[in-house]
Amino acid sequence: MRRLAAILCLFLLVVAAGLAQQTQEKKEPVPAQAPANLVIPPEEAKRENPVKPTEASIADGKKMFGYQCAMCHGEKGDGKSELGETMKLTMKDYTDPAALKEFTDGTLFYILEKGKGKMPGQEGRMSANQKWNMINYIRALAKKSAEAKTAPPPKPE
Ligand code: HEC
Known part of the structure; x- marks a missing residue:
């Protein structure tokens, strides 16, 4: 359950960041920024x-x-x-x-x-x-x- 919550949080973070690359970089805690x-x-x-x-x-x-x-x-x-x-x-x-x-x-x-x-x-x-x-x-x-x-x-x- 905790794990699920953590994964959910991470996912929300990525969505919140509004990153186009989210599909490729779901697992990265700090998504790569555009240069x-x-x-x-x-x-x-x-x-x-x-x-x-x-x-x-x-x-x-x-x-x-x-x-x-x-x-x-x-x-x-x-x-x-x-x-x-x-x-x-x-x-x-x-x-x-x-x-x-x-x-x-x-x-x-x-x-x-x-x-x-x-x-x-x-x-x-x-x-x-x-x-x-x-x-x-x-x-x-x-x-x-x-x-x-x-x-x-x-x-x-
Ligand atoms: C998350 C917000 C965001 C979205 C969504 C976005 N842009 Fe931008 N765009 C920016 C920012 C911020 C800059 C300035 C980047 C810099 O110079 O550091 C920029 C820069 C640009 C530039 C370069 C010229 C300039 O204004 O500096 C063009 C062209 C551009 N955007 C077109 C688009 C188009 C077309 C879309 C839709 C497909 C789009 N942008 C989507 C935020 C966004």
């Missing part, structure tokens, strides 16, 4: 997004983002979420065009796969296509707000 200083290999950074940012791609990215990412990155991708606050995460605002200016699509993809700091890697959880769709969606957020800013103000009637 805080993730080094992006140059060939990965140069990788181009093979999926065109069509409406369908962005819509799929938005849907997946809502399921898998919004709990930390915010429903609007602006980095505002309850879990983010609870976990004291420092999140970027993807609706700010400056936020990911320095990041190539390949870099974003690599971070998505491997995880970074408190963000669990998504490797194997979704197809590559779904990940590229999410990157298209994130890019579209910045583009939309940039367009809104540069649009001429509505004419006074």
Whole structure:
């Protein structure tokens, strides 16, 4: 009985940590963290997004983002979420065009796969296509707000 309780506790801990790798690492008391200083290999950074940012791609990215990412990155991708606050995460605002200016699509993809700091890697959880769709969606957020800013103000009637 004690053993069962211990196993249960351990399991709850792993779930609480919200780790994607939980299936592989159930037995580890201290689950491995995603690297805080993730080094992006140059060939990965140069990788181009093979999926065109069509409406369908962005819509799929938005849907997946809502399921898998919004709990930390915010429903609007602006980095505002309850879990983010609870976990004291420092999140970027993807609706700010400056936020990911320095990041190539390949870099974003690599971070998505491997995880970074408190963000669990998504490797194997979704197809590559779904990940590229999410990157298209994130890019579209910045583009939309940039367009809104540069649009001429509505004419006074
Ligand atoms: C547990 C909370 C959490 C979840 C879930 C999560 N992320 Fe993150 N994500 C983070 C944190 C924290 C960072 C910043 C990591 C760092 O720089 O140390 C980050 C970083 C990123 C980055 C790199 C650019 C940046 O903002 O620094 C991308 C792209 C990203 N996340 C996309 C996603 C996508 C897409 C999903 C859904 C599949 C997702 N994340 C799920 C917490 C999360």
